[in-house]
Amino acid sequence: MRWIWIDCFVEFEPGRRAKAIKNLSQAEDCFRDHLPGYPIFPVSLLLEGLAQTGGILVGEVGNFQRNVVLAKISSVQVHAEAYPGQQLEYEVELLDYREEGATVRGIARTEAQIVAEAEIMFAHVRPDQIGLHENFVFTGELKKLLGFTRWQQASKQ
Numbered sequence: 001m002r003w004i005w006i007d008c009f010v011e012f013e014p015g016r017r018a019k020a021i022k023n024l025s026q027a028e029d030c031f032r033d034h035l036p037g038y039p040i041f042p043v044s045l046l047l048e049g050l051a052q053t054g055g056i057l058v059g060e061v062g063n064f065q066r067n068v069v070l071a072k073i074s075s076v077q078v079h080a081e082a083y084p085g086q087q088l089e090y091e092v093e094l095l096d097y098r099e100e101g102a103t104v105r106g107i108a109r110t111e112a113q114i115v116a117e118a119e120i121m122f123a124h125v126r127p128d129q130i131g132l133h134e135n136f137v138f139t140g141e142l143k144k145l146l147g148f149t150r151w152q153q154a155s156k157q
Contacts, residue, residue, distance in 0.1 A: 005049035006090060008147040009056075017093045018057040022049050026084040041082040043116065046108055047073060051120050054092040054104035058122050061097055071101060071123040078116045086110040092120075100124060 011019035024041055034042045051070050059068045082088055092106040101123040108115045 004052065005045055006052050009053075010089075012057075012060075015057075015061050015094060015097075017091065018053055019092075020049070020053040020090045022088040022090065024082060024084050024086050024088060028084070039084050041084075041088070043076075043078055046082060046088065046116055047076065047118060047120075049088065050090050050092060050106035050108055050116070050118055053090040054094075054106055054120050055122060057092055057094055057104060058097065058102040061094070061102070062124070066124045067126070068102075068122050069125050070120065072121040074103075074119040074121055076116065076118045080110070080113055080115045082108075082110055082115050088115065095119070 006020040006022050009018060009020045011017070026039065028041075034040070051073075055068045055070065059066070062068075087110065089109045090106060091109070092104045094102065095105055096103040101121060103119065103121050106118050106120060108117075
């Protein structure tokens, strides 16, 4: 199963908020393996998509010089299910940014319906704290893959 649960960014305001999308295709492994015969998008993967959107927002504040890891999901409210053929929109807002980490509030929607809401905390972890010598979470290649550089350039104009 793949690790990236967002397809691209559609809005990005550095240090403030970001919006990304995920197109849910029947071809995703999770629809075959999770609740066979009842294809719904797993809430855990939906939260991962929100966390990835928020993690990139947090990482950008520090110019991607620090490892940003999910530390805690403080609260979650699930309002509806998401199905193959729908497009999820992940919108996150940076609530707090500190030396030790950050907090975001995220909302996942399909069309105009709120599917889930969450408050997510991230920690900044030095590579030596986890036995690595490089940033293992977000890299320039991931930014390019998700269309991030396009939004970064547009925000500077």
